[in-house]
Amino acid sequence: MTKIVMGIESSCDETACALVNDQREILSSVVWSQYDEHRRFGGVVPEIAARAHLEKCDILIQEALNKAGKTFKDLSAVAVAGGPGLIGGVLVGVMTAKAIALCHNIPFIAVNHLEGHALTVRLSHPVAFPYLLLLTSGGHCQILVVEGVGQYKKLGGTIDDSAGEAFDKVAKMLEIGYPGGPNLEKRAREGAPAGISFPIPMKGRAGCDFSFSGLKTSVRVYIENHSPLSEQDKNNISAAFQEAVVKQMKDRLIHAIEIFKRDYPKAKDLVVAGGVAANTSVREMIQSLAKQNGLIFSAPPIQYCTDNGVMIAWAGMERHLLGLHDSFDFKARPRWPLDTL
Ligand code: KG4
Numbered sequence: 627m628t629k630i631v632m633g634i635e636s637s638c639d640e641t642a643c644a645l646v647n648d649q650r651e652i653l654s655s656v657v658w659s660q661y662d663e664h665r666r667f668g669g670v671v672p673e674i675a676a677r678a679h680l681e682k683c684d685i686l687i688q689e690a691l692n693k694a695g696k697t698f699k700d701l702s703a704v705a706v707a708g709g710p711g712l713i714g715g716v717l718v719g720v721m722t723a724k725a726i727a728l729c730h731n732i733p734f735i736a737v738n739h740l741e742g743h744a745l746t747v748r749l750s751h752p753v754a755f756p757y758l759l760l761l762t763s764g765g766h767c768q769i770l771v772v773e774g775v776g777q778y779k780k781l782g783g784t785i786d787d788s789a790g791e792a793f794d795k796v797a798k799m800l801e802i803g804y805p806g807g808p809n810l811e812k813r814a815r816e817g818a819p820a821g822i823s824f825p826i827p828m829k830g831r832a833g834c835d836f837s838f839s840g841l842k843t844s845v846r847v848y849i850e851n852h853s854p855l856s857e858q859d860k861n862n863i864s865a866a867f868q869e870a871v872v873k874q875m876k877d878r879l880i881h882a883i884e885i886f887k888r889d890y891p892k893a894k895d896l897v898v899a900g901g902v903a904a905n906t907s908v909r910e911m912i913q914s915l916a917k918q919n920g921l922i923f924s925a926p927p928i929q930y931c932t933d934n935g936v937m938i939a940w941a942g943m944e945r946h947l948l949g950l951h952d953s954f955d956f957k958a959r960p961r962w963p964l965d966t967l
């Protein structure tokens with residue numbers, strides 16, 4: 627019989643629910659972004675996020691069931707992002723999923739949000755373990771070898787901010803609106819980086835770690851020295867900033883690919899995931915890097931790069947098929963590094 631898993635996501639500023647089956651089909655996916663709630667603060671306010679999740683969670687779950695033409699009785703298991711994330715929101719999702727599991731007598735699965743990002747690509751692409759992954763989102767920027775479900779080897783991570791955070795903060799400094807990443811990408815498309823040279827942190831250094839705070843400071847100083855900015859100045863700064871981010875990612879990935887090829891000579895897949903993986907320049911750079919190194923590039927479809935329910939449902943399905951269920955003792959976690967799974 628076909629297995630169906632529901633996935634609930636509420637760890638940041640998206641409330642989402644989706645149903646997937648073990649034939650790799652998405653039966654439904656609903657995402658409600660809290661942009662309007664947070665816009666006037668220029669960023670996510672945790673208390674407002676938690677309250678909004680609480681208001682919307684039940685509605686979205688019912689909507690996901692309706693869209694799929696299913697009821698709770700059709701579910702084989704319920705999965706939820708159990709962390710890492712803003713604890714108020716994570717709690718809302720975890721308590722809701724536990725209640726569903728208890729009422730309908732189905733397994734409860736606590737998915738690490740990052741594992742959701744890491745495994746989503748396998749829903750749409752034939753990517754086998756192990757694969758090399760750049761996971762770049764609002765809260766994280768790391769390079770991992772995904773050896774299997776629950777098995778991650780970290781090659782490097784950020785020593786300060788994440789890439790998504792840098793996109794969001796630079797967008798805020800440029801006053802080009804929230805959410806920052808997608809707006810900044812649009813601006814960059816209209817701009818030219820020539821004439822502005824921002825530093826490329828970590829470039830040439832050994833290892834696979836990232837750093838974005840120096841770049842952010844350089845952008846701030848540039849803005850201070852060149853204000854008032856015209857709209858075209860903002861576009862050009864966006865383009866120069868994005869170029870510096872992409873160059874850093876390239877430099878770090880070159881090291882990671884060396885390690886990956888040495889330690890996993892038979893492996894062949896290079897994947898990018900997480901919210902920043904929605905960025906076309908980032909995707910194109912990694913695609914060409916894969917080609918140069920004889921690797922196959924894959925990434926989730928753009929709408930499943932930023933937070934969504936499908937990624938939690940799919941990671942839940944992978945766990946369910948392996949019999950990896952959780953007990954009701956599971957506690958929502960604000961921090962939960964992937965390499966400790
Ligand atoms: O994965 P995600 O939805 O949430 C976290 O797990 O953090 O990632 C959100 C981050 C935000 O920082 C957002 O600005 C960034 O991903 N982002 C982008 C783009 N779309 C989303 N950054 C650059 N270019 C984009 N197109």
Ligand code: ZN
Binds near residue numbers: 739763901
């Ligand atoms: Zn995320």
